[in-house]
Amino acid sequence: MADRFFLTTAIDYVNGNPHLGHAYEKILSDAVCRYHRSIGDDVRFLTGVDEHGQKVQQSAQKQNIPPQEFCDTMSSHFRALADSLHISYDQFGRTTESAHKNVVRDFLQRTFDQGDIYFKTYEGFYSTRAEQFVTEKDMVNGEWPEIYGEVVPLKEENYFFKLSKYQDWLRDYVTAHEDFILPTFRRKEVLQALEKPLNDLCISRPKSRLAWGIPLPFNEEYVTYVWYDALVNYYSFAKDASGKSYWPATAHVIGKDIMVPPHAVYWPIMLHAIGEELPKQLIVHGFWMNRGAKMSKSVGNIVDPVPYIEKFGCDALRYFLLREMVVGQDADFWDEKVQQRYQSDLGNDLGNLVNRSLAMIGRYRNGVVPAYDAAKATEQEADLRSDAVITEYRTAMDGVQTHLALQAIWKLVTRANQYVEETAPWKLAKDPAQSGRLDLVLAHLAESVRRLSVLIGAIMPVTAEKIQAQLGLTTPQVQLSEAAFGTSLTGHTVNKPEPLFPRFEEPKK
Numbered sequence: 333m334a335d336r337f338f339l340t341t342a343i344d345y346v347n348g349n350p351h352l353g354h355a356y357e358k359i360l361s362d363a364v365c366r367y368h369r370s371i372g373d374d375v376r377f378l379t380g381v382d383e384h385g386q387k388v389q390q391s392a393q394k395q396n397i398p399p400q401e402f403c404d405t406m407s408s409h410f411r412a413l414a415d416s417l418h419i420s421y422d423q424f425g426r427t428t429e430s431a432h433k434n435v436v437r438d439f440l441q442r443t444f445d446q447g448d449i450y451f452k453t454y455e456g457f458y459s460t461r462a463e464q465f466v467t468e469k470d471m472v473n474g475e476w477p478e479i480y481g482e483v484v485p486l487k488e489e490n491y492f493f494k495l496s497k498y499q500d501w502l503r504d505y506v507t508a509h510e511d512f513i514l515p516t517f518r519r520k521e522v523l524q525a526l527e528k529p530l531n532d533l534c535i536s537r538p539k540s541r542l543a544w545g546i547p548l549p550f551n552e553e554y555v556t557y558v559w560y561d562a563l564v565n566y567y568s569f570a571k572d573a574s575g576k577s578y579w580p581a582t583a584h585v586i587g588k589d590i591m592v593p594p595h596a597v598y599w600p601i602m603l604h605a606i607g608e609e610l611p612k613q614l615i616v617h618g619f620w621m622n623r624g625a626k627m628s629k630s631v632g633n634i635v636d637p638v639p640y641i642e643k644f645g646c647d648a649l650r651y652f653l654l655r656e657m658v659v660g661q662d663a664d665f666w667d668e669k670v671q672q673r674y675q676s677d678l679g680n681d682l683g684n685l686v687n688r689s690l691a692m693i694g695r696y697r698n699g700v701v702p703a704y705d706a707a708k709a710t711e712q713e714a715d716l717r718s719d720a721v722i723t724e725y726r727t728a729m730d731g732v733q734t735h736l737a738l739q740a741i742w743k744l745v746t747r748a749n750q751y752v753e754e755t756a757p758w759k760l761a762k763d764p765a766q767s768g769r770l771d772l773v774l775a776h777l778a779e780s781v782r783r784l785s786v787l788i789g790a791i792m793p794v795t796a797e798k799i800q801a802q803l804g805l806t807t808p809q810v811q812l813s814e815a816a817f818g819t820s821l822t823g824h825t826v827n828k829p830e831p832l833f834p835r836f837e838e839p840k841k
């Protein structure tokens with residue numbers, strides 16, 4: 333039976349427009365899901381948006397529209413971005429859907445019934461910017477850090493979840509499960525956070541102050557607040573349309589800013605408290621910086637992915653982001669680097685290989701991939717015939733190291749281009765005595781192009797399809813097993829090549 337593989341992304345706040353960080357996370361997740369489908373896993377891929385909260389309520393008020401209308405518009409931008417990036421999600425979940433709201437209420441009721449939620453008066457400080465209670469411990473040199481904005485004294489009755497009760501359990505769990513967090517160095521941060529006593533988590537807001545949320549089932553005058561709503565989406569959308577449940581999730585893909593405390597502390601405890609299984613793994617990526625600087629609204633340096641998709645195509649952006657970022661670490665976004673990788677790795681390496689291979693088959697063999705005598709293959713063909721690339725690619729993708737997966741694939745691209753130079757088919761074509769050798773060379777090039785189209789499929793799905801169309805293949809090849817070296821193209825007619833990554837005429841200054 334196929335292994336179940338349920339992957340989720342963080343759900344994006346809809347109070348701002350989607351940006352490069354959002355795009356990256358969805359692309360990474362998509363590549364991982366496509367890879368798992370390609371090895372035969374039974375995949376469910378969930379992404380979506382986080383629609384409740386004070387900021388959304390305020391933004392809607394400013395525009396003088398109901399919050400739901402505001403969410404509908406904003407969510408459609410996030411979904412449109414996912415679609416333009418060819419994100420193969422099975423469900424785009426929204427936290428304002430009634431199915432989700434019901435599950436959250438049920439989740440809360442179960443937790444309440446067993447005594448892990450209590451009511452108490454809180455008296456202290458409240459950060460309007462971070463929308464959370466803060467304590468003097470959060471001050472730096474006697475001042476509130478900028479992230480908190482205005483901090484005001486506040487007295488309020490609220491509901492709290494007993495995080496502290498489960499602190500020892502969580503520490504033991506994280507210690508015992510080395511692969512709970514990927515990359516493993518981030519596990520240390522979680523264990524460090526668990527060295528200090530945990531405060532119980534405030535999970536509610538009075539409706540008078542925040543109406544745009546999910547009412548608590550045990551007191552309708554309150555709504556649940558932020559994490560009890562957002563995190564539960566993974567669980568409420570775990571079933572497919574037929575009702576089959578994929579819970580527990582195999583992996584939650586998230587950015588480093590929401591690992592501690594929400595995903596590595598609150599969420600495991602919330603699940604454990606009501607006896608639900610925990611997700612197997614958190615895949616924690618780093619942050620995209622804009623030319624070395626943190627992207628922020630106030631600085632005005634947030635990168636919008638759309639112009640890059642429009643200029644270079646979605647696959648070039650996918651390639652760039654997955655090639656440049658080492659999952660777990662931060663990476664820098666530079667226009668020049670995108671342009672450079674587009675021209676060299678994609679245009680000169682992959683694009684050129686496909687183009688000249690097909691052009692030569694067209695020119696010397698009327699577009700038909702020739703049969704050849706395999707016994708005549710030499711050392712020169714060894715790398716092209718080897719399946720080592722598949723093993724290397726698999727190891728990299730199993731460890732979510734997309735940069736290594738692409739490096740492995742590009743070794744084959746580079747080798748195949750060298751092979752063209754070494755064997756110089758244009759010279760072989762001039763000598764009738766070399767006709768058999770030319771057959772062999774052209775067939776190896778066609779086969780390399782085909783294998784590459786399968787290998788890049790998870791990362792560059794559109795290009796994979798285009799290459800296969802140029803090869804004249806009518807059934808898509810997406811299973812990784814199809815990347816093995818073979819002779820299935822023998823006698824097959826290929827199409828005329830078309831540039832995959834056309835050069836731009838830069839406007840003259």
Ligand code: MSP
Nearest residue numbers: 342343344345353382562563586587588618619620
């Ligand atoms: N709504 C919460 C997540 C709830 S998950 C149950 C949230 N939303 S967010 O819109 O602020 O961020 C969504 C995801 O984008 C997070 O995983 C976050 O880490 C990621 N990124 C936000 N900025 C980023 C970069 N600059 N670079 C890479 N990813 C970044 O947090």
